[in-house]
Amino acid sequence: MKLLNQSIKYLSLSILAIVTVWSVIFYFNLLNEIKSSIDEGLENYKRLIILNAQQDSTLLTKDYFDESFFAIRQIDKQQALSVKDNYLDTTLYMQDADDEEMEPEPVRMLVTAFELNGQYYELKVANSMVEEDDLVKELLSDVIWLYLTLIISIVVINNFALKKLWKPFYEFLNQLKEFRLEKNQVLPQVKTETKEFTDLQNAVNSLLQHATQTYEHQKEFIGNASHELQTPLAIATNKLELLIENGNLQNEQAENIAEVMQIIERLVRLNKSLLLLTKIENKQFLDNQTVSLNQVVGNCVNDLEEIASFKTVNISINESAELDSKMDASLANVMISNLLRNAIFHNIPNGNVSIEITKKAVNISNTGHPQKLDENLIFTRFYKPNSNSKGTGLGLAIVKAISVLYDFQVSYAFRDGLHNFKIDFPSA
Amino acid sequence: MKILAIEDEPQLLSNIKESLEKENFLVETASDYHSAIDKIFIYEYDCILLDIMLPNGNGLEILAELKKAGKNENVIIISAKDSLDDKLKGLELGADDYLTKPFHLAELNARVKAVLRRQKLDGKNTIEIANSVLDLKERTFMVDHKNIPLNRKEFDILNYFLLNKNRLVTKSALAEHVWGDNSDEADNFDFVYYQIKNLRKKLQSACADIEIESVYGIGYKLVEK
Numbered sequence: 001m002k003l004l005n006q007s008i009k010y011l012s013l014s015i016l017a018i019v020t021v022w023s024v025i026f027y028f029n030l031l032n033e034i035k036s037s038i039d040e041g042l043e044n045y046k047r048l049i050i051l052n053a054q055q056d057s058t059l060l061t062k063d064y065f066d067e068s069f070f071a072i073r074q075i076d077k078q079q080a081l082s083v084k085d086n087y088l089d090t091t092l093y094m095q096d097a098d099d100e101e102m103e104p105e106p107v108r109m110l111v112t113a114f115e116l117n118g119q120y121y122e123l124k125v126a127n128s129m130v131e132e133d134d135l136v137k138e139l140l141s142d143v144i145w146l147y148l149t150l151i152i153s154i155v156v157i158n159n160f161a162l163k164k165l166w167k168p169f170y171e172f173l174n175q176l177k178e179f180r181l182e183k184n185q186v187l188p189q190v191k192t193e194t195k196e197f198t199d200l201q202n203a204v205n206s207l208l209q210h211a212t213q214t215y216e217h218q219k220e221f222i223g224n225a226s227h228e229l230q231t232p233l234a235i236a237t238n239k240l241e242l243l244i245e246n247g248n249l250q251n252e253q254a255e256n257i258a259e260v261m262q263i264i265e266r267l268v269r270l271n272k273s274l275l276l277l278t279k280i281e282n283k284q285f286l287d288n289q290t291v292s293l294n295q296v297v298g299n300c301v302n303d304l305e306e307i308a309s310f311k312t313v314n315i316s317i318n319e320s321a322e323l324d325s326k327m328d329a330s331l332a333n334v335m336i337s338n339l340l341r342n343a344i345f346h347n348i349p350n351g352n353v354s355i356e357i358t359k360k361a362v363n364i365s366n367t368g369h370p371q372k373l374d375e376n377l378i379f380t381r382f383y384k385p386n387s388n389s390k391g392t393g394l395g396l397a398i399v400k401a402i403s404v405l406y407d408f409q410v411s412y413a414f415r416d417g418l419h420n421f422k423i424d425f426p427s428a
Numbered sequence: 429m430k431i432l433a434i435e436d437e438p439q440l441l442s443n444i445k446e447s448l449e450k451e452n453f454l455v456e457t458a459s460d461y462h463s464a465i466d467k468i469f470i471y472e473y474d475c476i477l478l479d480i481m482l483p484n485g486n487g488l489e490i491l492a493e494l495k496k497a498g499k500n501e502n503v504i505i506i507s508a509k510d511s512l513d514d515k516l517k518g519l520e521l522g523a524d525d526y527l528t529k530p531f532h533l534a535e536l537n538a539r540v541k542a543v544l545r546r547q548k549l550d551g552k553n554t555i556e557i558a559n560s561v562l563d564l565k566e567r568t569f570m571v572d573h574k575n576i577p578l579n580r581k582e583f584d585i586l587n588y589f590l591l592n593k594n595r596l597v598t599k600s601a602l603a604e605h606v607w608g609d610n611s612d613e614a615d616n617f618d619f620v621y622y623q624i625k626n627l628r629k630k631l632q633s634a635c636a637d638i639e640i641e642s643v644y645g646i647g648y649k650l651v652e653k
Contacts, residue, residue, distance in 0.1 A: 228507040231437050234530030238443035241533050244646060245450075245596040254644030261646065265600045268530055306581055307607070308621045 004162050011158075012151050019150070023143045027136065035108060038127050038336070042110040045125050048112050051059065053121075059395060060121060067090060070125045075113065080120035083113035092126055102103050106131055116174070168192035179208065180283075181215045218221040222278055233268050237261065266392070273394040277381075280401040291332045293323040293425075294357055300337045301355070304344060313347045313366075315340075321359040325425050327406050335402045339364050339421050345391075346419075365420040372414035380412070399423075429544065430454045430472070434464045434487065435479040435506065440529075444477065447533040448540065461485025465493065474547070475503050475540055478523070480507040480514060489512070491521040502543045506531070532601030538591040551559065555590045558637035558652050562590055571634040581606055582627050587652035589640060598647035624648060 001009075049070055063073050081280075088111060088335045091104035106129040113122050135310040168190045175188035192198060240261050244254060301315055307316050308335045325332070343366035345354040351367035369385075377383045383392040403410040409424040431453045435441040436457065445455045456465035456471075461484040467478070468490070476494075482486040486606045491503060505518045508529040515526045527536065545553070553564040561570045567583055569576045578586065584606045589597060603616040628640055637653045 147529060228508075230529040231440060234508075235437065235439045236532050237530050238440065238447070241596060242443060242446055244644060245605060249644065251644065254646065258644060258646040261598065261600075303607070306579075307616070307619050310622055 003166065004158055008151075008155055010401060011154050015150055015154075016147065019143055019147050020249065023139060027139055030128075031132070034130060035087075038108045038129065039110070041129055042087070042108065042125050043085075045127075046110060046112055046123060049125065050116070054114060058308050060116070065124075065126060069127065070123065072124075073122045075122045076119050078115040080115065080122070083111070083122065086111045090126075090128065094128070105129075111227050125411060165194070168194065168197050169200075172197065172204075176204065181208075181212055182334075218282060219284065222275060222282070222284075225275075229271050230268075232272065233264060235263050237268070240264070257409055270392050270394070273392045273398065277335070277394060277398055277401055280398065280405055283405060287328050287330075288326050289329060290324050291329050293325060293326055293332065293336070293362055294319055296329075296332045296336050297355055297362065300333065300340050303337070304340055308344050308353070311344060311347065312349050313351045313353055315353045315355070316345075317355045317357070319357045321357065323357050323359065323362065323425065325406070325408075326427070327402075331402050333407075335399050335423070336362070338399050339423075342395055343368075343419070343421070360426070361422055361424045363420065363422045365415075365418040367417065368419050370417055373419065374413065375412045378412055387416070429474045430456070431475045431477065431540065432456050432458065432467055432471075432473045433477045434458045434462075434482065434490070435477070436460060436482050437479075443533070444536065447536065451537060451541075459483075461490065463484060464490055468494065468499070468501075471498070475502040475504065475543055477536075477540075478503055478505050480505060480518070482566075482644070488517055488521060491518060495522050501545060504539055504543060506534060532598060534588070534592045534595060534597045534601045535605060537595060538588055538605070541591045555587070557593060560636045560638055562587060571631075571636045574634065576630055576634045576636075578627075578630065581623055582630070585623060585627060589648070593650055593652075596643050596647050596649055601647070 049059065049072075053072070060072050060074070062068075064070055064073050081187065088109045090107060092107045092109075093102040093103045094105040107126045108129045109124055109126045111122070111124050113120060115121075171190045172188055175190070179188055187200070187208055190197070190200075218415050240257055243249075244245060244257055249257070275405050297317065301317060305315065340353070340355075346368050347353065347366055353364065353366045356363040356365075373385060378385075379396050381397040383396075384391070384393045400410055402408070403423060407424065407426065409422075411422050411424075413420045413422070429452075431535075433441055433444045433448070433455060434443065435457070436459050441457050441459060445457060448455045448558055456467060456473075458467050461482045461530065464478075464482070478487045478490060482490075487505065487507070494501065494503070500522070503523045504525045504527055504528050505514075505523045506529060507514060507518075518526055523547075525539050527539055555562045555564070559572050560570075563570070563584075569578050569583065569586065576649060580640075585602065588602065588605050599617050599620050603620050607616060626638060638650055639653060641651055642651045643649050
C-alpha cells in the first residue's frame with residue numbers, strides 16, 4: 001500500500017473516532033445548555049405567576065394546563081413544606097401544525113409550592129422542549145457531512161502536499177533501483193531541503209560507498225587467491241611431470257605419483273570451478289551481447305559428439321525456433337556445456353540425449369539412472385548423489401548461478417524415465 | 429633458439445627452464461621487472477615467456493615497452509589471472525599467446541613451438557618426423573607419401589604428440605588440450621585411451637616409423653622407432 005493511501009487510511013479512521021466522540025459530547029453539552037436556559041425561563045415564569053396571583057386570585061383556581069402552560073392546586077401545609085423546586089422532563093398532550101391530533105410532546109416542567117394569604121399552593125410550570133430524537137437525527141446528518149468534508153479535503157491536500165513533499169524521495173529511490181555496484185556509477189543524488197531526506201541520502205550513500213569498496217576488495221581478493229593457489233598447483237604438477245620424465249622409477253612409485261597427480265588435477269579443477277562460481281556471483285561477467293542459443297548448443301554438441309559416441313550416447317537436437325539471449329558469450333557456453341556434459345556422463349550405454357530449443361526455453365532430457373534426483377539438492381554446491389563420482393560437484397551449481405545472474409529459470413523434472421533440465425529465458 | 433622466461437616464482441622458473449632445455453632451447457631467466465627489462469634490451473630472444481604479476485612492475489608494462497621500442501619478439505603471457513581483461517590487453521599489446529597457470533609442461537612446449545613455427549613459415553606448414561609428415565595447413569597426415577585419413581581429434585592428438593616428441597604427455601594434459609579447458613570428468617581418460625588405441629592402430633597399419641608408448645599408465649610418449 002502506498003504511503004499516501006496509508007496516511008489516508010489512518011487519518012480517516014482516527015478522524016471518524018474523534019468526530020464520533022466529539023459529537024456525543026457536543027450533544028450532551030447542547031442538551032444541558034438548552035435545559036438550563038429553559039429552567040431559567042421557568043423560574044422567571046414562576047415569580048411572575050406568584051406576583052400576578054397576589055393581585056388576581058382567579059389564577060389560583062387554574063388547575064389544568066391550557067394556553068398559559070401552568071397549573072395551580074391548593075395543598076395542605078404539610079405537603080407544601082416538603083416540596084422543593086423540582087425540574088422534570090416529562091410529556092404533555094399538545095398539537096403542532098404537523099400533528100393531526102393531540103400527542104405527547106416533551107416538556108420541561110417546574111414543580112414548586114408557594115404560600116399566599118396563609119394558604120398553600122402547588123405550582124406546575126411547563127415549557128416545550130426540543131425533541132431529543134429530532135436533535136439526534138439532525139446532529140448525526142451534520143456530523144456525517146462534516147466527516148465527509150474533512151476526508152475529501154484530506155485526500156485532496158494529501159495528494160498535493162504529500163506528492164510534492166515526497167517527490168525527492170521517489171526520485172532517490174528510482175536512482176537507487178538503477179544503481180549497480182559493479183558499474184561504478186556516481187552515487188545517487190537528489191536536490192532536497194527536507195532534513196530526513198538529506199539524512200537518508202547521506203546514510204545510503206555512505207553505505208553504498210562501503211559496499212563498493214568491499215566489492216572492489218573482494219574482486220581483488222579473488223584475483224589474488226587465484227594467483228596464490230594456481231602457482232603452487234602449477235609447480236606441483238610440473239615437478240611431478242619432470243620427475244616421471246626423468247625416469248628410473250619403480251612401477252609402484254610411478255603409480256603413487258600418478259595418483260598424487262590426479263589429486264592435484266582435481267584440486268586444479270575444483271579451484272577453477274570455485275573461482276568461476278565466485279566470479280559469477282560477484283557479477284564480474286558483464287560483456288553482455290546477443291547470443292544465439294541455437295549456435296551455442298550447436299557448438300557444444302559438436303565439441304562433445306565424439307565423446308558421446310564413445311559412450312554410445314545418441315544426441316539429437318530439435319530446434320523449433322531461434323532463441324537469442326542477452327548474456328556473456330562464455331557463460332552461455334559454460335551453462336549449456338555443463339548441462340550437456342551432465343546429460344552425457346550420467347547416461348547409460350545406448351542412451352539418448354535430446355535437446356529441444358523453443359522460443360523461450362532450452363530443454364535437455366536424457367536417459368540415465370531410473371530414479372528421480374532430489375530437485376532441491378541438485379543445484380547446490382558439492383551435491384553428489386553417488387559418492388564415487390569424480391566430478392567437482394559444482395557443474396550444476398554454476399548453471400544455477402548463471403541463471404540467477406540473468407534471471408533465467410532453471411528447473412529439473414523426472415518424467416517417463418527421463419531426466420529433464422530446462423532453462424527458461426523469460427526475457428527472450 | 430633462445431628463450432627468456434620471466435617469472436617471479438623460483439620453483440616454477442626452474443621447472444620451465446628444465447623442461448625447455450630438454451627441447452634443446454637455450455633458456456635464460458629473469459625474476460623481476462628490472463632484470464627482465466635489462467635482458468630484453470641487451471639481448472635478442474626468439475621467444476619470451478612473460479608472467480604478468482612481477483615484483484617492481486607489471487608484465488603488461490614490459491610488453492608495452494617492447495612495443496614502444498619496436499621489438500617484435502614472440503611473447504607468450506603466463507598468468508595465474510584467468511581474466512579476460514588481461515588476456516585481451518595482452519594480445520592487444522602484441523602478445524602471441526596466453527597461457528593460464530597451472531599448465532602442463534607439454535602444453536607449454538606445444539605453445540612455444542607453435543609460436544616459433546608461425547614466425548618462420550615459408551609457405552608450407554608441416555611437421556616431419558621419420559617417414560611421417562603432418563601438414564597443419566591442409567590438415568593431412570602422410571606416411572611414405574601415402575595419405576592416412578585421421579578424424580579431427582586424432583589429428584589434434586598427433587599434432588600435440590609431434591610438438592612434444594620424446595616428452596611425457598600426461599592424459600590430463602592431452603584431455604585438456606584436445607577437449608578443452610573445462611573437461612571436468614575423469615571419464616575423459618577412458619576416451620583418451622580409446623582415441624590413442626585407434627591412433628596406434630592407424631600408425632601401425634601404415635608402417636609409420638613413429639609410435640606412441642605408454643608411460644607408467646600416467647600418460648604417453650611419442651618416439652621414433
